[in-house]
Amino acid sequence: MSLAGKGVFLFFFFFEYNLAGKLVSEIEINAIAEKYYKVFKYQSFNLPNISPKFIQRVEVQGGDWDSHGHGSVQIWNYTTPDCEAEVYKDRVEFDDEKLAMIMIGFEGDVFNLYKTFNATYQAVPKSPNYCLAILSIEYEKLNDSAPYPYKYLDIMNGVTKDIESYLK
Secondary structure (H helix, E strand, O other): OOOEOOOEEEEEEEEOOOOEEEEEEEEEEOOOHHHHHHHHHHOHHHHHHHOOOOEEEEEEEOOOOOOOOOOOEEEEEEEOOOOOEEEEEEEEEEEOOOOEEEEEEEEEHHHHOEEEEEEEEEEEEEEOOEEEEEEEEEEEEOOOOOOOOHHHHHHHHHHHHHHHHHHO
């Protein structure tokens, strides 16, 4: 499912012979920025219910949801737009000032294609009732034959739209 052309703005930045780069998507959503951010910070365990098409399971390793926070390890079971089941393991960082969750990946299926893979969900308040969701992936491909990670940005866009529906 590609969300390009559906109110989604995509920006692409490439570095070092196109092996490293950054993909960015911006989506205006009808949700309060703080509530969108808090879904990630306090309710990640609920994302399989909010966005079951993409997220099947989120687990905190070595802790529980009550102590889940900056530096926690999360394991994500998800489905790609081409219906492949995958796993992603990250160390999560929260920036309460910028309303951002940064997922620093270190293990999982994406590392068959990428040397580094970090995803960020950020909410920027635009009015009392809506915000701009800025989604980004910073990556470095293992080699020239690895694809650009557009399908993972599509997942992030889909999850964001599902959160918007959940928060209405």
